[in-house]
Amino acid sequence: MSTPVLDRTAQTEHPVLDVLADRWSPRAYDRHAPIDEAKLASALEAARWSPSAYNLQPWRFVVARRGSELHARVLETLIGFNQTWAGAAAALVVAVAETADADGKPIPHAVYDLGQAVAHLSVQAHHDGLVAHQMSGFAPGQLRDLLDLEERFVPTTVIALGELGDVSQLPEALQEREVAPRVRRPLAETVIASA
Amino acid sequence: MSTPVLDRTAQTEHPVLDVLADRWSPRAYDRHAPIDEAKLASALEAARWSPSAYNLQPWRFVVARRGSELHARVLETLIGFNQTWAGAAAALVVAVAETADADGKPIPHAVYDLGQAVAHLSVQAHHDGLVAHQMSGFAPGQLRDLLDLEERFVPTTVIALGELGDVSQLPEALQEREVAPRVRRPLAETVIASA
Numbered sequence: 001m002s003t004p005v006l007d008r009t010a011q012t013e014h015p016v017l018d019v020l021a022d023r024w025s026p027r028a029y030d031r032h033a034p035i036d037e038a039k040l041a042s043a044l045e046a047a048r049w050s051p052s053a054y055n056l057q058p059w060r061f062v063v064a065r066r067g068s069e070l071h072a073r074v075l076e077t078l079i080g081f082n083q084t085w086a087g088a089a090a091a092l093v094v095a096v097a098e099t100a101d102a103d104g105k106p107i108p109h110a111v112y113d114l115g116q117a118v119a120h121l122s123v124q125a126h127h128d129g130l131v132a133h134q135m136s137g138f139a140p141g142q143l144r145d146l147l148d149l150e151e152r153f154v155p156t157t158v159i160a161l162g163e164l165g166d167v168s169q170l171p172e173a174l175q176e177r178e179v180a181p182r183v184r185r186p187l188a189e190t191v192i193a194s195a
Numbered sequence: 196m197s198t199p200v201l202d203r204t205a206q207t208e209h210p211v212l213d214v215l216a217d218r219w220s221p222r223a224y225d226r227h228a229p230i231d232e233a234k235l236a237s238a239l240e241a242a243r244w245s246p247s248a249y250n251l252q253p254w255r256f257v258v259a260r261r262g263s264e265l266h267a268r269v270l271e272t273l274i275g276f277n278q279t280w281a282g283a284a285a286a287l288v289v290a291v292a293e294t295a296d297a298d299g300k301p302i303p304h305a306v307y308d309l310g311q312a313v314a315h316l317s318v319q320a321h322h323d324g325l326v327a328h329q330m331s332g333f334a335p336g337q338l339r340d341l342l343d344l345e346e347r348f349v350p351t352t353v354i355a356l357g358e359l360g361d362v363s364q365l366p367e368a369l370q371e372r373e374v375a376p377r378v379r380r381p382l383a384e385t386v387i388a389s390a
Contacts, residue, residue: 012240025246045211046211046215047385064389116313119311147387183250185243190255190256191256192291192342193265
């Protein structure tokens with residue numbers, strides 16, 4: 001019996017950068033390797049240079065390394081499904097949107113710009129041989145309390161960051177998903193008008 | 196007198212991919228070069244393979260090429276400041292968030308995921324020698340009417356996409372901005388907790 005090949009490269013209609021075509025969101029993480037601090041720093045640096053409306057940079061990050069109490073407590077705020085796999089990640093990074101400035105003035109594009117910053121982070125991480133999986137499934141109130149955040153700071157995603165692990169370590173129900181083909185809607189349905 | 200060098204490379208604290216360090220948001224566009232269709236397709240393809248919560252892909256794009264009526268009308272929805280420069284861009288691309296599905300069920304991470312998709316788009320564009328500048332300054336209601344969008348589709352940014360032009364074509368007040376150093380908050384202020 002041959003070993004299944006885990007090819008995660010996107011089947012693109014048009015050529016794109018390898019790092020964009022190959023980036024994917026696994027659930028099997030190496031539960032022993034610590035986070036590579038240089039790679040983590042580069043991933044955060046990539047986020048730093050992301051564009052934002054009026055260059056407000058409305059993003060903050062919380063980094064919790066596996067083994068720390070913070071990692072365990074961030075893990076507890078995830079929905080049960082995510083808890084089954086995300087604890088193996090070398091780091092859990094909480095991505096926080098600054099939805100208003102210190103004077104209470106709203107920052108309307110905060111969540112959008114946070115998305116951009118995390119995209120940069122995950123592209124850099126992937127380039128460096130890390131993998132990232134963003135999760136929206138967590139208890140926001142619980143996470144806010146844990147991090148003692150002001151109201152204007154909104155925890156928006158939790159990113160599992162680390163090295164790829166063996167798919168066989170995943171709960172059986174997740175193994176199939178991990179190797180399923182990556183799919184996207186055709187571009188023709190995404191471009192709703194063109195002139 | 197020597198010609199000023201337009202070095203837009205980020206002064207990073209940690210190494211990042213060239214395409215991320217060099218990407219920036221100019222306002223001087225070549226007002227003659229048409230959009231390169233292959234590069235436009237690759238940029239949209241990069242957006243297509245962006246990650247999203249539950250793989251819902253809550254993004255849509257409207258592409259308006261310079262010379263079309265749509266380009267002229269999208270331009271009119273921009274705030275006056277953006278109208279002074281964005282008309283030169285070979286394409287204006289409207290990035291639209293799908294904030295609820297066809298049954299009206301909210302898609303909470305739509306705007307965040309749209310941000311990710313546009314980040315992918317702009318990274319690919321930059322790699323291919325195009326430049327992209329996202330604008331939040333436009334009249335959303337006017338743009339929604341123009342595009343005849345359902346309520347659940349929210350125009351979130353308009354992206355000027357094209358080839359870099361000469362800074363001297365910009366209104367004088369913008370020329371200084373165009374060559375000013377790119378700045379970001381230090382990473383130490385962005386990582387608000389680490390363990």
